[in-house]
Amino acid sequence: MSAKLPALVLAVLAGCNIFGPQLETTGRMRLEPTPSQYEGWHAEVQDCLGRARSYERIEWFVADELYYGGAEIGGVWSSPDRITMRRDHVGWEPSVKHELVHYIEQVSEHGPEFLRCSGILG
Ligand SMILES: [Zn+2]
Numbered sequence: 001m002s003a004k005l006p007a008l009v010l011a012v013l014a015g016c017n018i019f020g021p022q023l024e025t026t027g028r029m030r031l032e033p034t035p036s037q038y039e040g041w042h043a044e045v046q047d048c049l050g051r052a053r054s055y056e057r058i059e060w061f062v063a064d065e066l067y068y069g070g071a072e073i074g075g076v077w078s079s080p081d082r083i084t085m086r087r088d089h090v091g092w093e094p095s096v097k098h099e100l101v102h103y104i105e106q107v108s109e110h111g112p113e114f115l116r117c118s119g120i121l122g
Contacts, residue, residue, distance in 0.1 A: 023076065028084065034060050038072035041093060045100040057081045062090055077102035086087030094119040100122045 042055045061084040066073050074089040077099045089095040097118035102108065115121040 010026050021071045024067040025063040025084065026064065027087075029063075031060035031062040031085065031090065033112070037092060038096065041097050042100055042104075045104055045117050049104055049113060051103065051104055053079075053106075058083055058103060062087050077098045077108075079108075080106060110115055 038060070039055055042058075046052050060083045061082065063084055064087050066084065066086040067074060068076070073086065074092070074095045075083065075085045075098065077083050083096075083099045083101070084104060085096060087097070095118075098114060099119050101114050101117050105113070110122055112121075
């Protein structure tokens with residue numbers, strides 16, 4: 001594990017399922033094409049959770065910068081079907097899977113399934 005990881009975990013912790021004016025983005029756009037590994041990661045998270053929700057319904061976005069309440073975050077799920085990843089988290093499996101747990105479960109609270117199914121709790 002790199003020394004950077006705790007900071008990333010904290011960054012993701014602050015950032016999930018956010019609505020309204022506290023979320024700030026720059027350079028936000030549709031993530032196209034969607035990375036080829038995402039559908040497999042979605043299937044893995046579904047299997048881990050024992051619950052299914054359509055992969056096709058997800059609207060993927062990417063942002064150059066992503067802040068919540070002034071803190072930099074790695075990704076955010078916006079209920080019900082939108083996931084925005086910060087550009088440097090697009091290829092980071094734990095961060096993407098973390099947002100997929102939010103989406104598949106449709107929950108904003110962080111239960112133990114986040115650690116179990118994405119590798120990061122917050
Ligand atoms: Zn979260």
